[in-house]
Amino acid sequence: xxxxxxxxxxxxxxxxxxxxxxxxxxxxxxxxxxxxxxxxxxxxxxxxxxxxxxxxxxxxxxxxxxxxxxxxxxxxxxxxxxxxxxxxxxxxxxxxxxxxxxxxxxxxxxxxxxxxxxxxxxxxxxxxxxxxxxxxxxxxxxxxxxxxxxxxxxxxxxxxxxxxxxxxxxxxxxxxxxxxxxxxxxxxxxxxxxxxxxxxxxxxxxxxxxxxxxxxxxxxxxxxxxxxxxxxxxxxxxxxxxxxxxxxxxxxxxxxxxxxxxxxxxxxxxxxxxxxxxxxxxxxxxxxxxxxxxxxxxxxxxxxxxxxxxxxxxxxxxxxxxxxxxxxxxxxxxxxxxxxxxxxxxxxxxxxxxxxxxxxxxxxxxxxxxxxxxxxxxxxxxxxxxxxxxxxxxxxxxxxxxxxxxxx
Amino acid sequence: xxxxxxxxxxxxxxxxxxxxxxxxxxxxxxxxxxxxxxxxxxxxxxxxxxxxxxxxxxxxxxxxxxxxxxxxxxxxxxxxxxxxxxxxxxxxxxxxxxxxxxxxxxxxxxxxxxxxxxxxxxxxxxxxxxxxxxxxxxxxxxxxxxxxxxxxxxxxxxxxxxxxxxxxxxxxxxxxxxxxxxxxxxxxxxxxxxxxxxxxxxxxxxxxxxxxxxxxxxxxxxxxxxxxxxxxxxxxxxxxxxxxxxxxxxxxxxxxxxxxxxxxxxxxxxxxxxxxxxxxxxxxxxxxxxxxxxxxxxxxxxxxxxxxxxxxxxxxxxxxxxxxxxxxxxxxxxxxxxxxxxxxxxxxxxxxxxxxxxxxxxxxxxxxxxxxxxxxxxxxxxxxxxxxxxxxxxxxxxxxxxxxxxxx
Numbered sequence: 001x002x003x004x005x006x007x008x009x010x011x012x013x014x015x016x017x018x019x020x021x022x023x024x025x026x027x028x029x030x031x032x033x034x035x036x037x038x039x040x041x042x043x044x045x046x047x048x049x050x051x052x053x054x055x056x057x058x059x060x061x062x063x064x065x066x067x068x069x070x071x072x073x074x075x076x077x078x079x080x081x082x083x084x085x086x087x088x089x090x091x092x093x094x095x096x097x098x099x100x101x102x103x104x105x106x107x108x109x110x111x112x113x114x115x116x117x118x119x120x121x122x123x124x125x126x127x128x129x130x131x132x133x134x135x136x137x138x139x140x141x142x143x144x145x146x147x148x149x150x151x152x153x154x155x156x157x158x159x160x161x162x163x164x165x166x167x168x169x170x171x172x173x174x175x176x177x178x179x180x181x182x183x184x185x186x187x188x189x190x191x192x193x194x195x196x197x198x199x200x201x202x203x204x205x206x207x208x209x210x211x212x213x214x215x216x217x218x219x220x221x222x223x224x225x226x227x228x229x230x231x232x233x234x235x236x237x238x239x240x241x242x243x244x245x246x247x248x249x250x251x252x253x254x255x256x257x258x259x260x261x262x263x264x265x266x267x268x269x270x271x272x273x274x275x276x277x278x279x280x281x282x283x284x285x286x287x288x289x290x291x292x293x294x295x296x297x298x299x300x301x302x303x304x305x306x307x308x309x310x311x312x313x314x315x316x317x318x319x320x321x322x323x324x325x326x327x328x329x330x331x332x333x334x335x336x337x338x339x340x341x342x343x344x345x346x347x348x349x350x351x352x353x354x355x356x357x358x359x360x361x362x363x364x365x366x367x368x369x370x371x372x373x374x375x376x377x378x379x380x381x382x383x384x385x386x387x388x389x390x391x392x393x394x395x396x397x398x399x400x401x402x403x404x405x406x407x408x
Numbered sequence: 409x410x411x412x413x414x415x416x417x418x419x420x421x422x423x424x425x426x427x428x429x430x431x432x433x434x435x436x437x438x439x440x441x442x443x444x445x446x447x448x449x450x451x452x453x454x455x456x457x458x459x460x461x462x463x464x465x466x467x468x469x470x471x472x473x474x475x476x477x478x479x480x481x482x483x484x485x486x487x488x489x490x491x492x493x494x495x496x497x498x499x500x501x502x503x504x505x506x507x508x509x510x511x512x513x514x515x516x517x518x519x520x521x522x523x524x525x526x527x528x529x530x531x532x533x534x535x536x537x538x539x540x541x542x543x544x545x546x547x548x549x550x551x552x553x554x555x556x557x558x559x560x561x562x563x564x565x566x567x568x569x570x571x572x573x574x575x576x577x578x579x580x581x582x583x584x585x586x587x588x589x590x591x592x593x594x595x596x597x598x599x600x601x602x603x604x605x606x607x608x609x610x611x612x613x614x615x616x617x618x619x620x621x622x623x624x625x626x627x628x629x630x631x632x633x634x635x636x637x638x639x640x641x642x643x644x645x646x647x648x649x650x651x652x653x654x655x656x657x658x659x660x661x662x663x664x665x666x667x668x669x670x671x672x673x674x675x676x677x678x679x680x681x682x683x684x685x686x687x688x689x690x691x692x693x694x695x696x697x698x699x700x701x702x703x704x705x706x707x708x709x710x711x712x713x714x715x716x717x718x719x720x721x722x723x724x725x726x727x728x729x730x731x732x733x734x735x736x737x738x739x740x741x742x743x744x745x746x747x748x749x750x751x752x753x754x755x756x757x758x759x760x761x762x763x764x765x766x767x768x769x770x771x772x773x774x775x776x777x778x779x780x781x782x783x784x785x786x787x788x789x790x791x792x793x794x795x796x797x798x799x800x801x802x803x804x805x806x807x808x809x810x811x812x813x814x815x816x
Binding site: 051054058087125 | 459460462464466467469470472475476478482483484489490491494496497499529530532533534536537538541565649651655656658675676677678679680692694695696697699702775777778
């Protein structure tokens with residue numbers, strides 16, 4: 001009696017026999033919804049009716065496929081009868097989720113075996129302290145590159161624990177450039193050298209990895225990690241808040257070379273010692289389990305997209321399109337030097353800032369959300385992380401061109 | 409042409425015209441699923457087929473109504489076109505979610521105006537350090553009551569920052585009692601007095617709030633908060649990991665009297681200073697937004713249940729039933745003194761521990777999950793937080809009685 005009921009109830013005139021099991025009906029409905037959604041998407045060409053394009057700098061868009069799957073698995077993960085939110089972090093179900101997420105991330109980034117991957121809480125702001133408190137050892141000096149608002153925050157926190165040498169500093173040019181390797185004033189005796197490969201607020205991104213010799217290189221990669229392949233072996237520590245390219249906020253990924261673990265400063269909180277988390281597989285205390293799970297779904301999605309080489313190609317194309325539209329307009333402008341332009345965060349201003357409010361409200365009407373620039377920069381900012389579809393950028397460009405025609 | 413299509417496709421022989429808008433179909437399917445789920449629940453009397461009873465100590469069960477709602481709102485919160493996971497924490501949508509959650513929690517717990525409510529990361533394990541690092545001021549001594557595994561962890565961390573006076577200690581009785589007020593050896597000059605109202609592992613709970621005079625009382629309430637009304641004004645600081653009675657792991661609630669904020673020890677990480685979070689409405693950096701949102705749904709659910717007085721009545725009844733079944737069995741036993749028995753975590757052993765594995769696998773077959781006791785205690789543990797329906801306890805008791813008949 002179990003007909004293919006995902007079809008009949010969509011066809012006029014066919015009778016329908018309700019399935020005996022709730023799960024079967026749920027699945028049938030889900031299937032029907034998905035096929036209809038798919039059809040609608042094709043008709044609309046551009047996007048699901050229900051979902052907008054959200055240019056938030058973070059927390060930011062997640063792939064719709066990831067959110068769809070999270071919804072499907074919400075009440076009952078894999079027949080366990082539990083939501084992932086409800087699972088003991090020490091149970092076999094969650095352990096399998098956690099291990100797969102780490103394995104997938106290691107595969108995606110080709111993380112060498114002598115690096116640990118930690119799934120922590122506290123955001124990059126906690127790392128601003130954890131890095132000096134674990135990496136200084138008996139040294140008192142660290143190198144920092146000052147290239148924008150997030151560098152500044154990392155530097156301010158580091159100064160509470162050590163002497164900071166500004167090995168590079170682009171504040172004079174109002175953070176619109178990146179210091180080139182040959183201008184860096186690196187201290188070969190520094191405990192480590194810290195930089196911010198992508199400045200989320202300024203939209204400035206390094207086109208190269210600084211060469212620091214034997215001094216461990218530390219990177220706050222929050223807003224650029226997973227946007228393209230990187231050579232992890234060039235880094236001592238990579239850390240990233242999840243809420244841009246990894247998953248929901250509340251999770252921080254730390255990728256750390258093993259020899260840098262186990263040298264905490266005296267008297268630091270146990271939770272601020274990398275060894276605490278490294279020795280326990282990031283389960284010294286209860287980790288942010290659901291956030292970890294969603295990150296794992298994002299990693300699966302990245303693999304399905306063809307990994308980082310494929311995403312890098314799309315990201316490069318998305319950014320190039322948008323910069324070209326800005327540069328060719330004469331109405332919009334971006335202040336960043338060409339070799340320092342971010343693929344992920346693209347700030348731009350209108351030639352007449354009194355039009356900002358009209359630009360934003362018109363954009364929102366078209367489902368283009370969260371384009372307002374950071375209060376310290378003004379104007380607009382389009383954050384176009386991995387999950388922003390290329391068509392979202394296309395629609396934004398069309399809107400910008402229309403707006404310019406009308407008001408420019 | 410828009411018939412009431414949530415009905416026709418469930419009735420054999422009726423024709424069905426598919427709606428023109430995806431959202432309408434989604435809503436129709438949702439409605440149909442819900443009515444069918446409801447019907448199934450009534451037929452089964454006990455529970456949804458898809459959901460098991462999960463006795464995990466944490467992360468633990470959440471109310472099914474909360475998870476259902478999270479699923480419904482997953483793709484598109486309140487017509488915003490975004491999942492809550494994707495929202496900027498500074499946008500009006502998330503700010504409204506955050507503010508409502510705090511207001512509801514304040515209402516539920518009747519939190520006085522001179523207390524701040526902080527939504528943090530890092531778990532109770534971070535609070536073990538934050539409490540001394542913020543409350544010691546110029547003092548060097550703190551009182552701690554040692555009543556189980558979690559007290560011990562709090563004490564071990566505190567000893568790294570100050571001299572700990574054990575004002576109460578039940579380790580000699582293997583943590584099966586609670587020290588009475590008149591046995592407490594309190595230091596009137598202590599910076600604060602810390603205790604653990606409910607020990608998740610030992611299943612030991614204070615039946616009273618210790619009186620500490622002018623010394624601020626600090627409570628790790630992770631596994632008992634929101635289980636009944638409490639008089640917040642008796643406490644200096646209440647902290648709780650979310651993953652028992654509040655929401656998903658990755659969120660820590662701190663309720664702190666305002667005069668205790670703003671006295672951090674020198675050189676602590678900025679993120680470990682309560683003032684950092686208090687001054688910024690818990691948005692100094694990106695908070696765990698989705699976790700905060702789910703906590704807000706739980707708070708709404710608590711209000712719908714009639715608040716803490718109503719939940720306390722149910723919790724008392726659930727616990728009494730289970731203890732009575734254990735005590736009357738002659739096969740199961742719980743070692744905790746009667747006046748110290750937890751409403752939330754009920755450990756028990758079988759008279760023959762070689763039957764443990766059979767007990768657990770039989771329970772799992774009936775959808776009674778995560779009953780294995782903590783490795784330090786052995787046997788079983790049933791954690792029966794707010795979200796565990798009373799019928800879950802009833803089914804557990806029936807299963808225990810059947811098992812005893814068969815093996816006892």
